[in-house]
Amino acid sequence: MKDNNLYEKLSLRLLELEKLPGLKNNENIKSHLDKNGVSRRDFMKWAGAMTATLGLSANFTPLVAKAATLSDKLPIIWLHMAECTGCSESLLRTDAPTIDSLIFDYISLEYHETLMAAAGWQAEHNLEHAIETHKGKYILMVEGGIPSGNNSFYLTVGGHGNTGETIAQNASEHAAAIFAIGTCSAFGGVQAAHPNPTGAVALSKVTNKTVINVPGCPPSEKNIVGTLFHYILYGTLPALDAYNRPKWAYGLRVHDLCERRGRFDAGEFVEEFGDEGAKKGYCLYKVGCKGPYTFNNCGKNRFNSHTSWPIQAGHGCIGCSEPDFWDKMGPFEEPVANRLFNTPFNGLGADATADKIGVGLLTATGIGIAAHAMISKFKNPKSDEE
Numbered sequence: 001m002k003d004n005n006l007y008e009k010l011s012l013r014l015l016e017l018e019k020l021p022g023l024k025n026n027e028n029i030k031s032h033l034d035k036n037g038v039s040r041r042d043f044m045k046w047a048g049a050m051t052a053t054l055g056l057s058a059n060f061t062p063l064v065a066k067a068a069t070l071s072d073k074l075p076i077i078w079l080h081m082a083e084c085t086g087c088s089e090s091l092l093r094t095d096a097p098t099i100d101s102l103i104f105d106y107i108s109l110e111y112h113e114t115l116m117a118a119a120g121w122q123a124e125h126n127l128e129h130a131i132e133t134h135k136g137k138y139i140l141m142v143e144g145g146i147p148s149g150n151n152s153f154y155l156t157v158g159g160h161g162n163t164g165e166t167i168a169q170n171a172s173e174h175a176a177a178i179f180a181i182g183t184c185s186a187f188g189g190v191q192a193a194h195p196n197p198t199g200a201v202a203l204s205k206v207t208n209k210t211v212i213n214v215p216g217c218p219p220s221e222k223n224i225v226g227t228l229f230h231y232i233l234y235g236t237l238p239a240l241d242a243y244n245r246p247k248w249a250y251g252l253r254v255h256d257l258c259e260r261r262g263r264f265d266a267g268e269f270v271e272e273f274g275d276e277g278a279k280k281g282y283c284l285y286k287v288g289c290k291g292p293y294t295f296n297n298c299g300k301n302r303f304n305s306h307t308s309w310p311i312q313a314g315h316g317c318i319g320c321s322e323p324d325f326w327d328k329m330g331p332f333e334e335p336v337a338n339r340l341f342n343t344p345f346n347g348l349g350a351d352a353t354a355d356k357i358g359v360g361l362l363t364a365t366g367i368g369i370a371a372h373a374m375i376s377k378f379k380n381p382k383s384d385e386e
C-alpha cells in the first residue's frame with residue numbers, strides 16, 4: 001500500500017477509536033507521562049522509535065503518538081498460564097520505567113493477575129466480568145503454555161479451580177484479537193520440552209481462532225508493546241511469517257542484526273569462553289550461537305531498557321523465539337554443525353546449511369565468508385511476501 005493511502009487508512013482508524021469512551025476516567029496520557037517525568041520531547045522520540053520499529057516511515061510518527069493517547073480505549077485481558085512470568089517482568093520490571101512500560105501502565109488492563117490486587121474468588125469474578133462487559137472488543141494477551149486434554153488438571157486457577165485450558169478457551173472465544181506473549185504461549189515453551197509431563201501446548205492448539213505469536217523467552221518490551229500498537233493503529237492483524245509471528249519483529253534472523261556479524265564474515269570466532277577472541281568480541285558461532293537459525297530483532301531492541309542482549313553479554317543466542325527450542329537448539333554451547341541438527345524449520349533448508357557450515361569451519365580460515373553465503377540462502381520461508 002502507498003504511504004498516502006496507508007496514512008489515510010490509519011488516520012481513519014484512529015478517528016474511529018477516538019469516538020470510543022476512554023476506560024481510564026481519571027487520567028490522560030499526558031498527565032500520566034508528566035507525573036513520571038517524561039517530557040513531550042522524550043515522548044515524541046519514543047513515538048519516532050516505535051514508528052521505525054513497526055517499519056513505518058518517519059512521517060507516521062504523529063499517528064503513533066496519537067495512538068498512544070488512545071491506548072486506553074481498547075480493553076485488554078492478560079492471562080497467566082504455565083510459565084515463569086518473565087514475559088511480564090520483561091515489560092514491567094525496570095528500575096526507571098521506560099516509556100513502553102509507562103504506556104503499558106496506561107492502557108486499559110482490565111485483568112492481569114500479576115498486577116491486580118484481587119485474588120481468589122474476587123479475581124475470578126473480575127475476569128468473568130471483564131469478558132462479559134467487553135465481549136467481542138477486548139484484546140487477549142496470554143502468557144504461558146497450557147496443559148491440555150487429559151493433563152489439563154495440572155493447571156487450575158481461581159476459586160472454582162477451572163483449568164487453564166478452559167479459561168484460555170473461554171477468553172479466546174470472545175476476544176477481538178489474540179496475542180500469545182512469549183515462547184511458552186506461542187509454542188509450548190519450557191513446559192512442553194521433552195518429556196512434557198504436563199502435556200503443555202501452545203495457545204493456538206486450544207482455540208480455533210487466529211493467534212498472533214510474539215515469542216521469545218522472554219520477548220522484548222518493544223515487541224510486546226509494538227504488537228499492541230500495531231493493532232491499535234491498524235485494527236487488523238499484521239503480516240505474519242510461517243509461525244504466525246509478526247514480520248516487522250521476526251522477519252530477520254538474529255544473525256542479520258548482530259553486532260558481531262563482521263567477525264563472523266571475517267572468520268573470527270571465539271573458540272572457548274574466556275579466550276582472547278571472547279575478550280575481543282569475536283563471533284560466538286563455535287561456542288553454540290544459534291543466531292543464524294533464529295528469527296528475532298533482539299539485536300536491535302535489546303532488553304532491560306535497551307541496555308544489553310544475550311550476544312552483547314557474551315553468550316550465543318539459544319534460539320529462544322523458535323518452536324521447540326529447548327529440545328531442538330541444545331546443547332546451547334555447541335555449534336549445530338557438530339551434530340545432526342533436527343531443524344525446527346521442517347526441512348526448509350537449515351539441515352543442509354548447518355552441515356555445510358560445519359565442513360567449512362573445520363577446513364579453512366576465512367571460511368566465514370563462504371559460510372555466510374550459504375546461510376544467506378536460508379531465509380524465513382514467508383518473509384518475502386507482503
Ligand code: FSX
Pocket residue numbers: 082083084085086087088143144145181182183184185189190216217218219
Ligand atoms: Fe515462558 Fe513467559 Fe520464558 Fe518465562 O511467561 S517465554 S518461561 S520468560 O515468562 O512464558
Ligand code: SF4
Pocket residue numbers: 254255256258259260261262264282283284285289290291292311316317
Ligand atoms: Fe552474531 Fe551469532 Fe551470527 Fe556470530 S553466529 S554473527 S554471534 S548471531
Ligand code: F3S
Pocket residue numbers: 216217254294296298299309310311316317318319320321
Ligand atoms: Fe532469545 Fe536469541 Fe534473542 S536467545 S533473546 S532470540 S539473542
